[in-house]
Structure formats: structure tokens, C-alpha cells
Amino acid sequence: MTSKLRLGVNIDHVATVRNARGGALPDPVRAAIAAEEAGADGITAHLREDRRHISDADIEGLMAALKGPLNFEMAATPEMQAIALRHKPHAVCIVPEKREERTTEGGLEVAREENALAHFIAPLREAGSRVSIFIAADQRQIEAANRIGAEVIELHTGAYCDAHAEGRFDVRDAELRKLTDMAAFAHDLGLEVHAGHGLTYDCAPSIAALPQVIELNIGHFLIGEAIFRGLGPAISEMRRVMDVARNS
Ligand code: PXP
DSSP: OOOOOEEEEEOHHHHHHHHHHTSSOSOHHHHHHHHHHTTOSEEEEEOOTTOSSSOHHHHHHHHHHOSSOEEEEEOSOHHHHHHHHHHOOSEEEEOOOOTTOSSOOSOOOTGGGHHHHHHHHHHHHHTTOEEEEEEOSOHHHHHHHHHTTOSEEEEEOHHHHHHHHHTOHHHHHHHHHHHHHHHHHHHHHTOEEEEESSOOTTTHHHHHTOTTEEEEEEOHHHHHHHHHHOHHHHHHHHHHHHHHHHHO
């Protein structure tokens, strides 16, 4: 029996569009409420150190307005830890962050930073947030995430999705094999397995079909697709695509 697959909608790029003009519109909190109404099981927002999209006020607005869970994405810095401890979101997802990158390019290097990360996440867990670690489909990183006490890992699907979109089929198939094996490996260790980055209607199905994956987090594609279909229909179609893949 395969468990239900949750859809987390990342609303960062509503804030990207807002910030392009420097005003208040479009409002990411309004997008998050619309996403919930369209069937999102949770909302993800990444408060970056440089505040290039989501702002501190957005996080406050989301905490106040959301009916469902907020997955607060952040780097492992003292500033972000203090913000997370103040808000106590349902989930905290620890990601690597570089100022010069356009998006979160790789997974977190957990194995090398094991002690520091174990100390970093302990107060977040004590405050009641579920801690998720965004990592590559790599056994070493998964074992380290388990040792530091994370409850959840999110597998980085970016390399798989890029290879899929560019028709590099050998790489695509190799990436999918890694994701398949590592989802099973992490699940056997007792970790909850999520996945995300770069997912579209075309590449989400193979990930949705992995029985151990119980949540997909999707942002950029859905916000782009909303231009053409509207946000609610874009999310409903993703829900449909995921459900078809899950149940086939
Ligand atoms: N999951 C994590 C941990 C991410 O950092 C991101 C990108 O912010 C996503 C999911 C969503 O990726 P995308 O915007 O490519 O769908």
C-alpha cells in the first residue's frame, strides 16, 4: 500500500515578481492562501540571507494566514535559527545557500558538518518543528542526516529534472536510479522522504511513483504555469499528474 503523496507549493517566486517592482504586489501570502484552496497540502517559503524574494514580513504573514503547515526553508545560520525559533513553523528545511547562485544548486554537505548541524537542529526540534535536510541522493549524506537526528530528508531532484528536460537520457536514467535506491535506503533507516527541485508535469510523475516519497515540493514551474492557466488550475493539474503516477 502506497501512502498518500503530499504536494507542497513553494511561493518564493511570487515574491520574486513583487520585488522586481519593489511594491506590495503580487502578494505571496495571497498566493499561498490560493494554493491551499487549490489543494496544496502545505506551503514552502525560503527566507534567504539576502532576502531576494521572501521577506521577514512574508513569513509573519504566512504564519498568521495559513490554515495548513508552513515548511520554512533556511540556511543553517544563527540569524535564521533565531527566526525559526520565534515562529516555530510546522517544518524547517535546512538548505545550502550561496549568495551568487540563482537557486539552491546542490544538497547540503551534512557528512562534513555533522557535529555543527546536530547542535544546530536540536533546538529547532525541541521547539516542535520537524527538521528536514535537503540533500543529494547520496548514501553518505543520508546516513549523516539520520545520525544528526533529522526526521525528514528532501532529495534534490534538480539533476534528474534538468537531464529529463534536455533529453540527456543516460544521465536522466542514472539520476532516477539513484533517487529510487536512496529513497528506499532512507525509508529503511526510518527517515521520512520528500523530494523537490525543478519538478514539472513531465518529470514529476517518475518521482511521484516512488512509494517511499511522501511529499513533493514544487515552486518555480507552478508559478510560471500560473501565468497561463491561473494558480489554482496549475496546482490542480499537478495534483492530478501526481495522483495518476502514484496510483498506476
Ligand atoms: N525544495 C527545496 C529544498 C528548494 O530549495 C526548492 C527551491 O527553492 C524547491 C524544493 C522548489 O524547487 P523549484 O522552485 O525548482 O520547484
